[in-house]
Amino acid sequence: MDDTLTRWLRVLFALVVLVALFFLMSAIADLVKIVIISALIAYIMDPLAVKLESRGMGRGVATLIIFLFVSAVLTVMLILLLPVLTDQIEALHTGLTPDQVAVNITRLDHLISRKLSFLGIDNLDLAGKLERMLAGFSDWAVSHLLDVVSLFTHLVLIPFMVFFLLKDGREMKKQMVQLIPNRYFEFSMNLISKMDWQLGRYLRGQFLDALIFGILSICTLWFLGVKYFLLIGIFAGLANLIPFLGPIAGATPAIVVSIIDTGGLALAGSVILAFAVMKLIDDSIIQPVVVARSVNMHPLLVLLAVIVGGKFFGILGMLLSVPVTGFAKVAIHEGIENFRRYRLT
Amino acid sequence: MTSLWANIFQPRQDSQDTISMVLKRIPVFDGLDARELLQIEKILHEREYRPEERIFLQGDPGLGMYIIIEGNIEIVSEPGHHILTVLHEGEFFGELALLDESPRTATAIAQSPCRLLCLVQSDLYDLIDRNPKLGVKILVQLARTIGERLKKTNEYVHELKKGQEEAAAHG
Numbered sequence: 067m068d069d070t071l072t073r074w075l076r077v078l079f080a081l082v083v084l085v086a087l088f089f090l091m092s093a094i095a096d097l098v099k100i101v102i103i104s105a106l107i108a109y110i111m112d113p114l115a116v117k118l119e120s121r122g123m124g125r126g127v128a129t130l131i132i133f134l135f136v137s138a139v140l141t142v143m144l145i146l147l148l149p150v151l152t153d154q155i156e157a158l159h160t161g162l163t164p165d166q167v168a169v170n171i172t173r174l175d176h177l178i179s180r181k182l183s184f185l186g187i188d189n190l191d192l193a194g195k196l197e198r199m200l201a202g203f204s205d206w207a208v209s210h211l212l213d214v215v216s217l218f219t220h221l222v223l224i225p226f227m228v229f230f231l232l233k234d235g236r237e238m239k240k241q242m243v244q245l246i247p248n249r250y251f252e253f254s255m256n257l258i259s260k261m262d263w264q265l266g267r268y269l270r271g272q273f274l275d276a277l278i279f280g281i282l283s284i285c286t287l288w289f290l291g292v293k294y295f296l297l298i299g300i301f302a303g304l305a306n307l308i309p310f311l312g313p314i315a316g317a318t319p320a321i322v323v324s325i326i327d328t329g330g331l332a333l334a335g336s337v338i339l340a341f342a343v344m345k346l347i348d349d350s351i352i353q354p355v356v357v358a359r360s361v362n363m364h365p366l367l368v369l370l371a372v373i374v375g376g377k378f379f380g381i382l383g384m385l386l387s388v389p390v391t392g393f394a395k396v397a398i399h400e401g402i403e404n405f406r407r408y409r410l411t
Numbered sequence: 412m413t414s415l416w417a418n419i420f421q422p423r424q425d426s427q428d429t430i431s432m433v434l435k436r437i438p439v440f441d442g443l444d445a446r447e448l449l450q451i452e453k454i455l456h457e458r459e460y461r462p463e464e465r466i467f468l469q470g471d472p473g474l475g476m477y478i479i480i481e482g483n484i485e486i487v488s489e490p491g492h493h494i495l496t497v498l499h500e501g502e503f504f505g506e507l508a509l510l511d512e513s514p515r516t517a518t519a520i521a522q523s524p525c526r527l528l529c530l531v532q533s534d535l536y537d538l539i540d541r542n543p544k545l546g547v548k549i550l551v552q553l554a555r556t557i558g559e560r561l562k563k564t565n566e567y568v569h570e571l572k573k574g575q576e577e578a579a580a581h582g
Contacts, residue, residue, distance in 0.1 A: 116537070116540050116541050119541040119542065120540060120541055120542065120543060236453075236454075237453075240454075240456065243456055244456070244457075248458060248459075248460055248464060248466075251456075251458060251529075252467055252471060252472075252474045255456075255474055255475075255529075255531050255533075256472060256474055258533075259531070259532070259533035262533070263533075407471070407472050408471055408472070409468070409470075409471075
Protein backbone atom coordinates (compact mmCIF):
# COMPACT_ATOMS: atom_id res chain seq x y z
CA MET A 67 0.00 0.00 0.00
CA ASP A 68 2.84 2.33 1.00
CA ASP A 69 4.68 1.43 -2.18
CA THR A 70 1.64 2.21 -4.32
CA LEU A 71 1.17 5.53 -2.53
CA THR A 72 4.83 6.46 -3.00
CA ARG A 73 4.63 5.57 -6.70
CA TRP A 74 1.49 7.69 -7.17
CA LEU A 75 3.09 10.57 -5.28
CA ARG A 76 6.12 10.31 -7.57
CA VAL A 77 3.91 10.34 -10.68
CA LEU A 78 1.98 13.32 -9.27
CA PHE A 79 5.23 15.16 -8.51
CA ALA A 80 6.54 14.46 -12.02
CA LEU A 81 3.28 15.78 -13.51
CA VAL A 82 3.43 18.95 -11.37
CA VAL A 83 7.06 19.52 -12.43
CA LEU A 84 6.10 18.98 -16.10
CA VAL A 85 3.20 21.44 -15.91
CA ALA A 86 5.38 24.01 -14.07
CA LEU A 87 8.10 23.56 -16.68
CA PHE A 88 5.58 24.03 -19.48
CA PHE A 89 4.29 27.31 -18.01
CA LEU A 90 7.84 28.52 -17.35
CA MET A 91 8.68 27.75 -20.96
CA SER A 92 5.63 29.60 -22.25
CA ALA A 93 6.62 32.58 -20.06
CA ILE A 94 9.98 32.75 -21.81
CA ALA A 95 8.49 31.71 -25.14
CA ASP A 96 10.82 33.74 -27.37
CA LEU A 97 13.98 32.32 -25.86
CA VAL A 98 12.55 28.80 -25.91
CA LYS A 99 11.69 29.20 -29.60
CA ILE A 100 15.22 30.38 -30.40
CA VAL A 101 16.78 27.50 -28.45
CA ILE A 102 14.50 24.90 -30.09
CA ILE A 103 15.13 26.27 -33.59
CA SER A 104 18.92 26.43 -33.00
CA ALA A 105 19.01 22.92 -31.55
CA LEU A 106 16.97 21.59 -34.50
CA ILE A 107 19.23 23.25 -37.07
CA ALA A 108 22.39 22.02 -35.29
CA TYR A 109 20.93 18.53 -35.07
CA ILE A 110 19.98 18.50 -38.75
CA MET A 111 23.48 19.72 -39.72
CA ASP A 112 25.34 17.25 -37.50
CA PRO A 113 25.80 14.52 -40.19
CA LEU A 114 27.50 17.11 -42.43
CA ALA A 115 30.02 17.88 -39.66
CA VAL A 116 30.57 14.13 -39.11
CA LYS A 117 31.18 13.68 -42.86
CA LEU A 118 33.81 16.44 -42.86
CA GLU A 119 35.41 14.99 -39.72
CA SER A 120 35.72 11.64 -41.50
CA ARG A 121 37.88 13.49 -44.09
CA GLY A 122 40.36 14.31 -41.35
CA MET A 123 39.11 17.71 -40.18
CA GLY A 124 38.68 18.79 -36.58
CA ARG A 125 35.14 19.50 -35.35
CA GLY A 126 35.84 23.26 -35.15
CA VAL A 127 37.10 23.47 -38.74
CA ALA A 128 34.24 21.27 -39.97
CA THR A 129 31.70 23.56 -38.25
CA LEU A 130 33.37 26.65 -39.72
CA ILE A 131 33.31 25.19 -43.24
CA ILE A 132 29.61 24.30 -42.93
CA PHE A 133 28.87 27.82 -41.72
CA LEU A 134 30.81 29.43 -44.57
CA PHE A 135 29.06 27.18 -47.11
CA VAL A 136 25.56 27.80 -45.68
CA SER A 137 26.27 31.56 -45.46
CA ALA A 138 27.39 31.60 -49.11
CA VAL A 139 24.27 29.71 -50.24
CA LEU A 140 21.98 31.96 -48.18
CA THR A 141 23.70 35.11 -49.48
CA VAL A 142 23.27 34.01 -53.10
CA MET A 143 19.64 33.10 -52.41
CA LEU A 144 19.02 36.42 -50.68
CA ILE A 145 20.57 38.40 -53.53
CA LEU A 146 18.45 36.51 -56.04
CA LEU A 147 15.22 36.15 -54.13
CA LEU A 148 15.03 38.99 -51.59
CA PRO A 149 13.83 41.67 -54.05
CA VAL A 150 11.05 39.36 -55.29
CA LEU A 151 10.19 38.25 -51.76
CA THR A 152 10.08 41.81 -50.37
CA ASP A 153 7.92 42.97 -53.29
CA GLN A 154 5.53 40.10 -52.74
CA ILE A 155 5.27 40.70 -48.97
CA GLU A 156 4.73 44.44 -49.46
CA ALA A 157 2.19 43.86 -52.22
CA LEU A 158 0.36 41.40 -50.02
CA HIS A 159 0.37 43.84 -47.10
CA THR A 160 -0.94 46.77 -49.11
CA GLY A 161 -3.35 44.43 -50.82
CA LEU A 162 -4.16 43.85 -54.43
CA THR A 163 -5.48 46.81 -56.38
CA PRO A 164 -8.64 47.43 -54.35
CA ASP A 165 -10.85 48.10 -57.37
CA GLN A 166 -9.69 44.96 -59.11
CA VAL A 167 -10.27 42.88 -55.96
CA ALA A 168 -13.74 44.33 -55.47
CA VAL A 169 -14.70 43.64 -59.11
CA ASN A 170 -13.35 40.09 -59.02
CA ILE A 171 -14.89 39.21 -55.69
CA THR A 172 -18.27 40.65 -56.64
CA ARG A 173 -18.17 38.71 -59.91
CA LEU A 174 -17.36 35.50 -57.98
CA ASP A 175 -20.02 36.26 -55.37
CA HIS A 176 -22.64 36.61 -58.10
CA LEU A 177 -21.44 33.48 -59.87
CA ILE A 178 -21.72 31.34 -56.73
CA SER A 179 -25.03 32.87 -55.67
CA ARG A 180 -26.48 32.21 -59.15
CA LYS A 181 -25.23 28.61 -59.38
CA LEU A 182 -26.09 27.69 -55.80
CA SER A 183 -29.29 29.67 -55.37
CA PHE A 184 -31.23 26.40 -55.01
CA LEU A 185 -29.36 25.90 -51.70
CA GLY A 186 -30.63 29.24 -50.41
CA ILE A 187 -27.22 30.95 -50.73
CA ASP A 188 -27.69 34.56 -51.71
CA ASN A 189 -25.34 36.80 -49.71
CA LEU A 190 -21.93 35.24 -49.13
CA ASP A 191 -19.94 38.40 -48.24
CA LEU A 192 -16.88 36.81 -49.83
CA ALA A 193 -15.04 40.11 -50.03
CA GLY A 194 -15.22 40.66 -46.29
CA LYS A 195 -14.26 37.12 -45.42
CA LEU A 196 -11.29 36.98 -47.77
CA GLU A 197 -10.12 40.43 -46.78
CA ARG A 198 -10.06 39.36 -43.11
CA MET A 199 -8.26 36.11 -43.91
CA LEU A 200 -5.61 37.84 -46.03
CA ALA A 201 -5.13 40.61 -43.48
CA GLY A 202 -4.33 38.02 -40.81
CA PHE A 203 -1.76 36.27 -43.00
CA SER A 204 -0.14 39.44 -44.29
CA ASP A 205 0.06 40.89 -40.77
CA TRP A 206 1.86 37.75 -39.64
CA ALA A 207 4.22 37.86 -42.64
CA VAL A 208 5.01 41.54 -42.10
CA SER A 209 5.39 41.28 -38.34
CA HIS A 210 7.62 38.21 -38.59
CA LEU A 211 9.57 38.75 -41.78
CA LEU A 212 9.92 42.52 -41.92
CA ASP A 213 10.29 43.27 -38.19
CA VAL A 214 13.89 44.52 -38.33
CA VAL A 215 14.68 44.27 -34.60
CA SER A 216 13.31 40.76 -34.22
CA LEU A 217 14.89 39.72 -37.53
CA PHE A 218 18.28 41.07 -36.45
CA THR A 219 18.08 39.37 -33.02
CA HIS A 220 17.18 36.07 -34.65
CA LEU A 221 19.81 36.48 -37.39
CA VAL A 222 22.51 37.00 -34.77
CA LEU A 223 21.34 34.73 -31.96
CA ILE A 224 20.32 31.65 -33.93
CA PRO A 225 23.55 31.29 -35.99
CA PHE A 226 25.58 31.97 -32.82
CA MET A 227 23.76 29.24 -30.91
CA VAL A 228 23.81 26.83 -33.86
CA PHE A 229 27.58 27.31 -34.25
CA PHE A 230 28.35 26.43 -30.64
CA LEU A 231 25.80 23.64 -30.43
CA LEU A 232 27.26 22.09 -33.57
CA LYS A 233 30.88 22.57 -32.48
CA ASP A 234 30.60 21.71 -28.78
CA GLY A 235 27.34 19.75 -28.65
CA ARG A 236 29.10 16.44 -27.99
CA GLU A 237 31.11 17.91 -25.10
CA MET A 238 27.96 19.57 -23.68
CA LYS A 239 26.16 16.23 -23.80
CA LYS A 240 29.07 14.57 -21.98
CA GLN A 241 29.03 17.23 -19.24
CA MET A 242 25.30 16.76 -18.77
CA VAL A 243 25.68 12.97 -18.59
CA GLN A 244 28.14 13.49 -15.69
CA LEU A 245 25.23 14.81 -13.62
CA ILE A 246 23.22 11.58 -13.98
CA PRO A 247 23.36 9.34 -10.87
CA ASN A 248 25.13 5.97 -11.35
CA ARG A 249 21.87 4.06 -10.90
CA TYR A 250 20.40 5.71 -13.99
CA PHE A 251 23.61 6.04 -16.05
CA GLU A 252 23.22 2.97 -18.28
CA PHE A 253 19.45 3.55 -18.57
CA SER A 254 19.97 7.17 -19.65
CA MET A 255 22.80 6.47 -22.11
CA ASN A 256 20.77 3.71 -23.72
CA LEU A 257 17.74 6.04 -23.93
CA ILE A 258 19.81 8.89 -25.42
CA SER A 259 21.34 6.68 -28.12
CA LYS A 260 17.94 5.17 -29.05
CA MET A 261 16.30 8.60 -29.22
CA ASP A 262 19.19 9.98 -31.21
CA TRP A 263 18.90 7.18 -33.76
CA GLN A 264 15.13 7.47 -34.21
CA LEU A 265 14.79 11.25 -33.99
CA GLY A 266 17.83 11.95 -36.16
CA ARG A 267 16.36 10.02 -39.07
CA TYR A 268 12.88 11.48 -38.51
CA LEU A 269 13.84 15.16 -38.15
CA ARG A 270 16.37 15.16 -40.99
CA GLY A 271 13.82 13.38 -43.19
CA GLN A 272 11.08 15.88 -42.32
CA PHE A 273 13.40 18.81 -43.06
CA LEU A 274 14.45 17.37 -46.42
CA ASP A 275 10.82 16.59 -47.29
CA ALA A 276 9.72 20.15 -46.43
CA LEU A 277 12.58 21.55 -48.52
CA ILE A 278 11.71 19.43 -51.57
CA PHE A 279 7.96 20.13 -51.20
CA GLY A 280 8.67 23.87 -50.85
CA ILE A 281 10.79 23.97 -54.01
CA LEU A 282 8.19 21.89 -55.87
CA SER A 283 5.41 24.27 -54.73
CA ILE A 284 7.33 27.40 -55.76
CA CYS A 285 8.04 25.96 -59.23
CA THR A 286 4.46 24.74 -59.73
CA LEU A 287 2.83 27.99 -58.56
CA TRP A 288 5.23 30.02 -60.73
CA PHE A 289 4.37 27.80 -63.72
CA LEU A 290 0.62 28.26 -63.10
CA GLY A 291 1.11 32.02 -62.81
CA VAL A 292 -0.14 32.34 -59.23
CA LYS A 293 0.74 35.67 -57.63
CA TYR A 294 3.08 35.62 -54.60
CA PHE A 295 4.27 32.16 -55.74
CA LEU A 296 7.52 32.50 -53.79
CA LEU A 297 5.91 33.46 -50.49
CA ILE A 298 3.14 30.86 -50.80
CA GLY A 299 5.64 28.17 -51.89
CA ILE A 300 7.85 28.81 -48.84
CA PHE A 301 4.77 28.69 -46.61
CA ALA A 302 3.60 25.43 -48.26
CA GLY A 303 7.04 23.87 -47.67
CA LEU A 304 7.02 24.90 -44.00
CA ALA A 305 3.40 23.83 -43.55
CA ASN A 306 4.31 20.41 -44.95
CA LEU A 307 6.21 19.86 -41.68
CA ILE A 308 2.76 19.37 -40.14
CA PRO A 309 1.47 15.98 -41.28
CA PHE A 310 -2.15 15.71 -42.53
CA LEU A 311 -3.02 19.40 -41.93
CA GLY A 312 0.06 20.91 -43.59
CA PRO A 313 -0.80 20.31 -47.25
CA ILE A 314 -4.30 21.80 -46.76
CA ALA A 315 -2.86 24.81 -44.90
CA GLY A 316 -0.23 25.18 -47.62
CA ALA A 317 -2.73 25.04 -50.50
CA THR A 318 -5.29 27.41 -48.93
CA PRO A 319 -3.38 30.72 -49.49
CA ALA A 320 -2.68 29.71 -53.11
CA ILE A 321 -6.37 28.97 -53.72
CA VAL A 322 -7.49 32.20 -52.03
CA VAL A 323 -5.00 34.32 -53.99
CA SER A 324 -6.01 32.64 -57.28
CA ILE A 325 -9.69 33.37 -56.63
CA ILE A 326 -9.09 37.00 -55.67
CA ASP A 327 -6.71 37.57 -58.52
CA THR A 328 -8.83 36.11 -61.32
CA GLY A 329 -12.32 36.37 -59.93
CA GLY A 330 -13.04 32.88 -61.24
CA LEU A 331 -12.53 29.32 -60.17
CA ALA A 332 -10.43 28.07 -63.13
CA LEU A 333 -7.00 28.92 -61.70
CA ALA A 334 -8.07 27.83 -58.22
CA GLY A 335 -9.10 24.47 -59.74
CA SER A 336 -5.66 24.11 -61.34
CA VAL A 337 -4.02 25.00 -58.00
CA ILE A 338 -6.10 22.36 -56.15
CA LEU A 339 -5.22 19.79 -58.81
CA ALA A 340 -1.52 20.75 -58.66
CA PHE A 341 -1.42 20.44 -54.85
CA ALA A 342 -3.22 17.08 -55.04
CA VAL A 343 -0.62 15.79 -57.54
CA MET A 344 2.26 17.21 -55.46
CA LYS A 345 0.88 15.55 -52.34
CA LEU A 346 0.58 12.28 -54.25
CA ILE A 347 4.22 12.58 -55.37
CA ASP A 348 5.21 13.51 -51.79
CA ASP A 349 3.39 10.54 -50.26
CA SER A 350 4.41 7.95 -52.83
CA ILE A 351 7.93 9.00 -53.83
CA ILE A 352 9.54 11.64 -51.60
CA GLN A 353 8.40 10.60 -48.10
CA PRO A 354 9.13 6.86 -48.43
CA VAL A 355 12.68 7.72 -49.50
CA VAL A 356 13.58 10.54 -47.12
CA VAL A 357 11.36 10.26 -44.01
CA ALA A 358 11.92 7.47 -41.49
CA ARG A 359 8.76 5.72 -40.36
CA SER A 360 10.18 5.24 -36.86
CA VAL A 361 8.15 8.10 -35.34
CA ASN A 362 4.59 7.32 -36.34
CA MET A 363 2.24 9.82 -34.75
CA HIS A 364 -1.54 9.47 -34.62
CA PRO A 365 -3.36 12.23 -36.55
CA LEU A 366 -5.28 13.19 -33.39
CA LEU A 367 -2.02 13.61 -31.46
CA VAL A 368 -0.63 15.81 -34.24
CA LEU A 369 -3.82 17.91 -34.30
CA LEU A 370 -3.74 18.44 -30.52
CA ALA A 371 -0.02 19.26 -30.60
CA VAL A 372 -0.53 21.82 -33.38
CA ILE A 373 -3.41 23.47 -31.47
CA VAL A 374 -1.42 23.64 -28.20
CA GLY A 375 1.72 24.85 -30.06
CA GLY A 376 -0.32 27.55 -31.81
CA LYS A 377 -2.02 28.64 -28.59
CA PHE A 378 1.23 29.18 -26.69
CA PHE A 379 3.79 30.01 -29.39
CA GLY A 380 1.82 31.25 -32.44
CA ILE A 381 2.35 30.06 -36.03
CA LEU A 382 5.99 29.14 -35.37
CA GLY A 383 4.79 27.11 -32.39
CA MET A 384 2.43 25.21 -34.69
CA LEU A 385 5.36 24.28 -36.96
CA LEU A 386 7.69 23.42 -34.05
CA SER A 387 4.99 21.44 -32.23
CA VAL A 388 5.41 18.48 -34.63
CA PRO A 389 9.14 17.79 -34.06
CA VAL A 390 8.76 18.60 -30.35
CA THR A 391 5.87 16.12 -30.07
CA GLY A 392 7.91 13.57 -32.02
CA PHE A 393 10.73 14.07 -29.50
CA ALA A 394 8.33 13.70 -26.54
CA LYS A 395 6.71 10.61 -28.08
CA VAL A 396 10.03 8.85 -28.62
CA ALA A 397 11.25 9.93 -25.16
CA ILE A 398 8.15 8.57 -23.40
CA HIS A 399 7.94 5.38 -25.48
CA GLU A 400 11.64 4.50 -25.18
CA GLY A 401 11.70 5.67 -21.54
CA ILE A 402 8.93 3.24 -20.55
CA GLU A 403 10.54 0.47 -22.62
CA ASN A 404 13.92 1.09 -21.00
CA PHE A 405 12.42 1.22 -17.48
CA ARG A 406 11.13 -2.28 -18.13
CA ARG A 407 14.41 -3.54 -19.64
CA TYR A 408 16.55 -2.09 -16.84
CA ARG A 409 14.04 -3.19 -14.18
CA LEU A 410 14.07 0.25 -12.53
CA THR A 411 11.22 0.79 -10.10
CA MET B 412 35.49 32.92 -11.09
CA THR B 413 37.92 31.46 -13.62
CA SER B 414 39.11 28.84 -11.14
CA LEU B 415 35.52 27.88 -10.34
CA TRP B 416 34.83 27.54 -14.08
CA ALA B 417 38.00 25.48 -14.48
CA ASN B 418 37.01 23.33 -11.52
CA ILE B 419 33.65 22.54 -12.96
CA PHE B 420 34.55 21.95 -16.57
CA GLN B 421 38.24 21.05 -16.75
CA PRO B 422 39.37 17.58 -15.71
CA ARG B 423 42.30 17.52 -13.29
CA GLN B 424 45.73 17.11 -14.94
CA ASP B 425 46.85 14.22 -12.66
CA SER B 426 43.58 12.45 -13.34
CA GLN B 427 44.14 12.98 -17.07
CA ASP B 428 47.65 11.48 -16.88
CA THR B 429 46.37 8.40 -15.02
CA ILE B 430 43.65 7.92 -17.65
CA SER B 431 46.22 8.10 -20.48
CA MET B 432 48.49 5.61 -18.68
CA VAL B 433 45.64 3.17 -18.11
CA LEU B 434 44.35 3.45 -21.69
CA LYS B 435 47.80 2.58 -23.07
CA ARG B 436 47.62 -0.75 -21.20
CA ILE B 437 44.20 -1.75 -22.56
CA PRO B 438 44.59 -4.33 -25.39
CA VAL B 439 41.61 -2.85 -27.29
CA PHE B 440 43.59 0.38 -27.70
CA ASP B 441 46.89 -1.34 -28.51
CA GLY B 442 48.92 0.37 -31.23
CA LEU B 443 47.12 3.71 -31.04
CA ASP B 444 49.28 6.86 -31.02
CA ALA B 445 48.91 9.70 -28.49
CA ARG B 446 46.58 11.70 -30.76
CA GLU B 447 44.31 8.74 -31.30
CA LEU B 448 44.24 7.94 -27.59
CA LEU B 449 43.20 11.54 -26.95
CA GLN B 450 40.25 11.06 -29.29
CA ILE B 451 39.25 7.95 -27.32
CA GLU B 452 39.57 9.87 -24.02
CA LYS B 453 37.16 12.49 -25.33
CA ILE B 454 34.34 9.96 -25.73
CA LEU B 455 34.88 8.13 -22.44
CA HIS B 456 32.56 8.79 -19.50
CA GLU B 457 34.29 8.89 -16.13
CA ARG B 458 32.19 7.52 -13.27
CA GLU B 459 32.83 7.10 -9.55
CA TYR B 460 31.24 4.27 -7.54
CA ARG B 461 30.95 3.62 -3.81
CA PRO B 462 31.73 0.16 -2.36
CA GLU B 463 28.81 -2.27 -2.91
CA GLU B 464 27.38 -0.04 -5.64
CA ARG B 465 26.26 -1.94 -8.76
CA ILE B 466 27.71 -0.95 -12.10
CA PHE B 467 25.27 -3.14 -14.01
CA LEU B 468 23.04 -6.13 -13.34
CA GLN B 469 23.03 -9.54 -15.00
CA GLY B 470 20.30 -9.42 -17.66
CA ASP B 471 20.54 -5.65 -18.26
CA PRO B 472 20.94 -4.68 -21.94
CA GLY B 473 24.63 -4.31 -22.82
CA LEU B 474 25.67 -0.66 -23.12
CA GLY B 475 29.44 -0.64 -23.39
CA MET B 476 32.83 -1.48 -21.91
CA TYR B 477 34.20 -0.34 -18.55
CA ILE B 478 37.87 0.29 -17.75
CA ILE B 479 39.04 0.38 -14.13
CA ILE B 480 41.14 3.44 -13.25
CA GLU B 481 41.02 2.90 -9.48
CA GLY B 482 39.55 0.23 -7.19
CA ASN B 483 38.36 -3.37 -7.53
CA ILE B 484 35.29 -4.75 -9.26
CA GLU B 485 33.56 -8.05 -8.47
CA ILE B 486 32.02 -9.93 -11.37
CA VAL B 487 29.18 -11.97 -9.91
CA SER B 488 26.94 -14.66 -11.39
CA GLU B 489 23.26 -14.76 -10.35
CA PRO B 490 21.38 -16.51 -8.85
CA GLY B 491 23.52 -17.59 -5.96
CA HIS B 492 25.85 -14.58 -6.01
CA HIS B 493 28.90 -16.62 -7.12
CA ILE B 494 31.96 -14.41 -7.44
CA LEU B 495 33.43 -15.28 -10.87
CA THR B 496 36.43 -12.96 -10.63
CA VAL B 497 37.71 -9.75 -9.09
CA LEU B 498 39.14 -7.19 -11.51
CA HIS B 499 41.70 -4.53 -10.59
CA GLU B 500 43.10 -1.23 -11.83
CA GLY B 501 43.95 -1.27 -15.54
CA GLU B 502 41.61 -4.18 -16.31
CA PHE B 503 38.39 -3.95 -18.28
CA PHE B 504 35.04 -5.73 -18.56
CA GLY B 505 31.85 -5.73 -20.63
CA GLU B 506 33.68 -5.41 -23.96
CA LEU B 507 31.15 -7.70 -25.72
CA ALA B 508 28.56 -4.95 -25.26
CA LEU B 509 30.55 -2.86 -27.74
CA LEU B 510 29.41 -5.24 -30.46
CA ASP B 511 25.81 -5.99 -29.54
CA GLU B 512 23.11 -5.17 -27.03
CA SER B 513 22.61 -8.73 -25.76
CA PRO B 514 21.90 -8.97 -22.00
CA ARG B 515 24.83 -8.77 -19.55
CA THR B 516 25.93 -12.29 -18.58
CA ALA B 517 26.97 -11.28 -15.03
CA THR B 518 26.58 -8.51 -12.47
CA ALA B 519 29.43 -6.03 -11.80
CA ILE B 520 29.72 -4.59 -8.27
CA ALA B 521 32.28 -2.15 -6.84
CA GLN B 522 34.28 -3.86 -4.07
CA SER B 523 36.02 -0.64 -3.02
CA PRO B 524 35.68 3.02 -4.00
CA CYS B 525 36.12 2.86 -7.79
CA ARG B 526 36.81 5.19 -10.67
CA LEU B 527 35.76 3.72 -14.00
CA LEU B 528 35.77 4.83 -17.61
CA CYS B 529 32.85 3.78 -19.75
CA LEU B 530 33.07 3.45 -23.53
CA VAL B 531 29.48 3.43 -24.80
CA GLN B 532 28.66 1.46 -27.97
CA SER B 533 26.88 4.38 -29.68
CA ASP B 534 29.85 6.69 -28.98
CA LEU B 535 32.22 4.11 -30.50
CA TYR B 536 30.03 3.85 -33.62
CA ASP B 537 29.95 7.65 -33.84
CA LEU B 538 33.77 7.68 -33.61
CA ILE B 539 33.96 5.06 -36.39
CA ASP B 540 31.81 7.37 -38.57
CA ARG B 541 34.04 10.35 -37.83
CA ASN B 542 37.38 8.59 -38.00
CA PRO B 543 37.07 5.28 -39.90
CA LYS B 544 40.85 4.63 -39.78
CA LEU B 545 40.89 4.79 -35.99
CA GLY B 546 37.63 2.84 -35.89
CA VAL B 547 39.12 -0.02 -37.90
CA LYS B 548 42.17 -0.16 -35.59
CA ILE B 549 39.91 -0.42 -32.52
CA LEU B 550 37.60 -3.00 -34.10
CA VAL B 551 40.58 -5.19 -35.15
CA GLN B 552 41.98 -5.03 -31.61
CA LEU B 553 38.53 -5.74 -30.18
CA ALA B 554 38.18 -8.78 -32.45
CA ARG B 555 41.65 -9.97 -31.36
CA THR B 556 40.79 -9.52 -27.66
CA ILE B 557 37.51 -11.38 -28.01
CA GLY B 558 39.29 -14.05 -30.12
CA GLU B 559 41.88 -14.50 -27.34
CA ARG B 560 39.10 -14.93 -24.78
CA LEU B 561 37.36 -17.45 -27.04
CA LYS B 562 40.63 -19.40 -27.42
CA LYS B 563 41.06 -19.48 -23.63
CA THR B 564 37.45 -20.58 -23.16
CA ASN B 565 37.95 -23.36 -25.75
CA GLU B 566 41.09 -24.53 -23.96
CA TYR B 567 39.21 -24.47 -20.66
CA VAL B 568 36.30 -26.48 -22.12
CA HIS B 569 38.79 -28.92 -23.69
CA GLU B 570 40.53 -29.42 -20.32
CA LEU B 571 37.18 -29.93 -18.59
CA LYS B 572 36.15 -32.53 -21.19
CA LYS B 573 39.52 -34.27 -20.86
CA GLY B 574 39.13 -34.29 -17.09
CA GLN B 575 35.62 -35.73 -17.40
CA GLU B 576 36.80 -38.44 -19.81
CA GLU B 577 39.71 -39.37 -17.52
CA ALA B 578 37.39 -39.48 -14.52
CA ALA B 579 35.01 -41.74 -16.49
CA ALA B 580 37.90 -44.01 -17.59
CA HIS B 581 39.04 -44.47 -13.99
CA GLY B 582 35.54 -45.48 -13.03
